[in-house]
Amino acid sequence: MAVAAAVVTALFATLGSLSALPSGHAAPDAGDRVSGAPTAKAAGGARHGSATPSPSPSKTHGRPSGSPSPSPSGSGGTSPGPSTSPSPKAVSAGIPLTWTVYSHRWAVGCGHNYVIDKTPDQVPPPPAPQDASPWVQTQNGVHGGQTLVDITVQGRSDAAVVLEALRVRVVGRSAPLKSPSYFTGGGCGGLMGPGSFDVDLDMDRPIARPVPGDGEGADSRTLSMPFRVSVKDPQVLMVDAQTEACDCRWYMELDWSSRGRTGTVRIDDEGVPFRTSGIKGLPQYWYRENGWALVTD
Structure with a gap:
């Protein structure tokens, strides 16, 4: 697979997109799905804007190698000593990928709406x-209308994930x-690449809708998961989430x-x-040479 990072705007609320929970109630982390070996799960992303993702905190399921084995129920005598061979579960546990998150991308580099509880003279x-x-x-x-x-x-x-x-x-x-x-508002910059995905947060069960990239030819392709990554082949998922009717978390x-x-990792x-x-x-304000001005049209 090519070394260069393929740019993919992705917001995937796919097969199992869940309905919204009541305001103020946090959803529990999704349970790991196991296929032949235990799965590791991590919460939170890495720092913003890093070109190479750094490892995120992780929590490993399964008993660590070398830890004492439990004694059989009802058995007498002393408990068995530490395991002399590595636990297959412990050896295979661990998240095989890293990720970084940047949540302040501006549409085509032009600008972004933010809701701020201040009067125009108080906003720099x-x-x-x-x-x-x-x-x-x-x-x-707070992001206004779109994140x-x-x-x-x-x-x-080098192993594929x-x-x-x-x-x-x-x-x-x-x-x-x-x-x-x-x-x-400011100068306009780069376009959205192939593999962009829109998400309507106002839906009861938000799902990702693949849309074409903003370019021409190959850059206007519509891509969807699955994707493959390795240490030499990163992937950028570009997510466009919008709302009109709610203050959504x-x-x-x-x-x-x-x-x-x-396994499953949480991206927040x-x-x-x-x-x-x-x-x-x-009320919407646009910055002019002499300060913030109310948009009237």
């Missing part, structure tokens, strides 16, 4: 696209925020398989769900 000028994340954090901003997420996935070795499905879990719904929306689950094992915004709120009917 919009940032450059690469500085969007810290700018939004200092303003306590674009780049997920870079890479294997830990198949990315089977990307599902969406909406864990909170409430009425859209009433604060103004600020559009961080959501995260994703990525199913993988490799060498007879299967550095340990917390992504958050997207509708902006229909809100």
